Amino acid sequence: MTEGGAPAAARAVLQQCLHARLQVKPAGEDSPAQWVQIDRGMVIYICFFKGATDDILPKMVSTLLGLRLCESDSGKRVSVSELPGSVLIVPQATLGGKAKGRAMQYHTNIGKEDGLRLYSDFVSLCERELLRAAGAAEAEVTVKCGTYGNRQVLQLDTNGPYTHLMDF
Amino acid sequence: MTEGGAPAAARAVLQQCLHARLQVKPAGEDSPAQWVQIDRGMVIYICFFKGATDDILPKMVSTLLGLRLCESDSGKRVSVSELPGSVLIVPQATLGGKAKGRAMQYHTNIGKEDGLRLYSDFVSLCERELLRAAGAAEAEVTVKCGTYGNRQVLQLDTNGPYTHLMDF
Numbered sequence: 001m002t003e004g005g006a007p008a009a010a011r012a013v014l015q016q017c018l019h020a021r022l023q024v025k026p027a028g029e030d031s032p033a034q035w036v037q038i039d040r041g042m043v044i045y046i047c048f049f050k051g052a053t054d055d056i057l058p059k060m061v062s063t064l065l066g067l068r069l070c071e072s073d074s075g076k077r078v079s080v081s082e083l084p085g086s087v088l089i090v091p092q093a094t095l096g097g098k099a100k101g102r103a104m105q106y107h108t109n110i111g112k113e114d115g116l117r118l119y120s121d122f123v124s125l126c127e128r129e130l131l132r133a134a135g136a137a138e139a140e141v142t143v144k145c146g147t148y149g150n151r152q153v154l155q156l157d158t159n160g161p162y163t164h165l166m167d168f
Numbered sequence: 169m170t171e172g173g174a175p176a177a178a179r180a181v182l183q184q185c186l187h188a189r190l191q192v193k194p195a196g197e198d199s200p201a202q203w204v205q206i207d208r209g210m211v212i213y214i215c216f217f218k219g220a221t222d223d224i225l226p227k228m229v230s231t232l233l234g235l236r237l238c239e240s241d242s243g244k245r246v247s248v249s250e251l252p253g254s255v256l257i258v259p260q261a262t263l264g265g266k267a268k269g270r271a272m273q274y275h276t277n278i279g280k281e282d283g284l285r286l287y288s289d290f291v292s293l294c295e296r297e298l299l300r301a302a303g304a305a306e307a308e309v310t311v312k313c314g315t316y317g318n319r320q321v322l323q324l325d326t327n328g329p330y331t332h333l334m335d336f
Binding site for chain 1: 179181213231234235236237245247258260262263265267270271272319320321322323324325326327328329330331332333334
């Protein structure tokens, strides 16, 4: 549930990182696995629920990139845009899980096709917003993302993950 | 909010890991930093809210250790007890954060003294339950935990974090 009591349209878990590495393509017979990585910044685990639409994306992105969820060198709380830091986006459908008995169910998650479209648009919007903010600061930051629907093989190195949850 | 609509007494974020390492004492002038680590199993990030009492702990522990939140070698969903895997418990007060403007506030978090007591009891109960289950399976598993109130310097290596959220 969101603060207002309405069912959530999306859920994000946020963690600070010093370095994070995510597999975007598993090793094949003749090819090694492919990875993306970021240095200092924020990992965004993201899940969309049934009924989520495009119009929630701008507010989600401005909130996630603008909230003071990171820590500067001086220990001050700042946003990932202000840090300035990079962003790794991890599609994570399991965040929509609800327990039934000992099993987890994912009945409120959005369908695959709509989920992929929202995810792709969310990534694009994050890129545009972060690079705009970074451009102003002339900082070298990047947005990387996992492949929707794949297994998200992740390695994370933190100075304190400072884990936050946001429902939208 | 919990499923029933009551304010949550505790929040847990769960991630599978192949290996996880957590600093439990920072480096001093004459001493290196101290770490605990687990191999395959589950990381439990935990936060207690105002009003939480001891009587929620048994259900929390049996739920977290009994829910099918992990993946066996054959790809079957199993509990961390069934895996059998180890558990790393990370106190994570930031999970109780709520956005106000661009800042995060933690007004609904439990006080420090009560939080420490619940956290310690939660860790003890996890140890007892996991070792009881593992003893039956003659498996070598362990429960490790972070120091309450400290910075939680964490390194995580996963085969897919399979991140779940549980409110109690």
